[in-house]
Amino acid sequence: MFLEKKPENIPRNASQTYKNKGWNGWGDWLGTGSIANFNKKYKDFDTAREFVQKLNLLTVKEWLRYSKLGLKPIDIPSSPEKTYKNNGWISFGDWLGTGRVSEKNRVFLDFNEARNFARKLNLSKKEFWNNYCQSVSFPSYIPKKPSQTYKNDGWIGWGDWLGTDSIATFNRVYRSFNEAREFVRQLKLKNQLEWIEFKNSGKLPLDIPSAPNTVYKNSGWISLGDWLGSNTIANKDKLYLTFEQAKDYLKNYDLVSSFEWKSFCKSGKKPANIPTNPNRSYKSEWKGWADFLGKE
Numbered sequence: 001m002f003l004e005k006k007p008e009n010i011p012r013n014a015s016q017t018y019k020n021k022g023w024n025g026w027g028d029w030l031g032t033g034s035i036a037n038f039n040k041k042y043k044d045f046d047t048a049r050e051f052v053q054k055l056n057l058l059t060v061k062e063w064l065r066y067s068k069l070g071l072k073p074i075d076i077p078s079s080p081e082k083t084y085k086n087n088g089w090i091s092f093g094d095w096l097g098t099g100r101v102s103e104k105n106r107v108f109l110d111f112n113e114a115r116n117f118a119r120k121l122n123l124s125k126k127e128f129w130n131n132y133c134q135s136v137s138f139p140s141y142i143p144k145k146p147s148q149t150y151k152n153d154g155w156i157g158w159g160d161w162l163g164t165d166s167i168a169t170f171n172r173v174y175r176s177f178n179e180a181r182e183f184v185r186q187l188k189l190k191n192q193l194e195w196i197e198f199k200n201s202g203k204l205p206l207d208i209p210s211a212p213n214t215v216y217k218n219s220g221w222i223s224l225g226d227w228l229g230s231n232t233i234a235n236k237d238k239l240y241l242t243f244e245q246a247k248d249y250l251k252n253y254d255l256v257s258s259f260e261w262k263s264f265c266k267s268g269k270k271p272a273n274i275p276t277n278p279n280r281s282y283k284s285e286w287k288g289w290a291d292f293l294g295k296e
Contacts, residue, residue, distance in 0.1 A: 045088030
């Protein structure tokens with residue numbers, strides 16, 4: 001639409017036609033005053049920084065918002081970190097006058113001093129440390145990510161850093177199987193439920209695993225009954241009489257139904273080498289209760 005009104009004696013490509021004949025940018029040509037970034041002439045770093053610090057901006061976010069409002073003089077760059085990269089630039093904290101320095105450029109306390117500070121906070125979890133890092137009272141001389149800052153300078157783990165002595169499972173060194181089992185047997189725990197309650201109580205030593213069946217899988221583990229000293233054996237690990245041997249043994253008892261069988265099992269008279277659920281254990285040979293109890 002605008003091209004239709006353009007006189008024939010004014011070129012369409014003004015930047016090329018007047019390239020060496022007065023051309024000074026589209027802002028000058030159109031009268032807007034805007035200048036391409038690469039053609040702008042900025043204040044020297046110290047003068048620009050002095051101007052910016054009088055604005056009393058506190059964060060990079062506030063600086064970016066100010067730059068976009070159109071209030072910023074054209075001789076102050078929107079990206080000072082690029083413009084003054086090799087000519088005075090230190091950080092946005094220095095640019096704004098807040099004194100803040102990015103974590104990678106800070107000078108922190110040495111590891112032992114920083115760890116002593118962290119331990120005095122009495123924080124029990126990494127999660128609580130992360131929350132504290134967001135507080136206004138968090139000091140600039142302590143790193144928010146100590147695991148990275150002190151990676152090769154003393155860092156062991158969060159339990160050591162916070163003073164809780166907790167150690168990641170994959171880094172723990174456990175007692176030998178026999179030593180661990182001896183400790184557990186002295187607890188006189190009777191079954192799996194009591195073992196679970198004990199290991200969740202917080203009383204389990206750090207060098208005794210909460211999952212001994214995994215840790216000692218190939219170095220002594222037999223069963224939970226052996227671990228606790230209760231001698232109970234999981235059904236899948238028990239050795240039973242053969243089907244015919246079990247039937248022959250039960251001829252000594254006058255059992256006539258599955259109901260009487262259940263009562264017999266609860267009475268304590270049933271031998272451990274005869275399964276409580278024979279219809280499952282002897283599934284391939286099972287013909288019914290009458291046959292198993294010898295009443296056919």
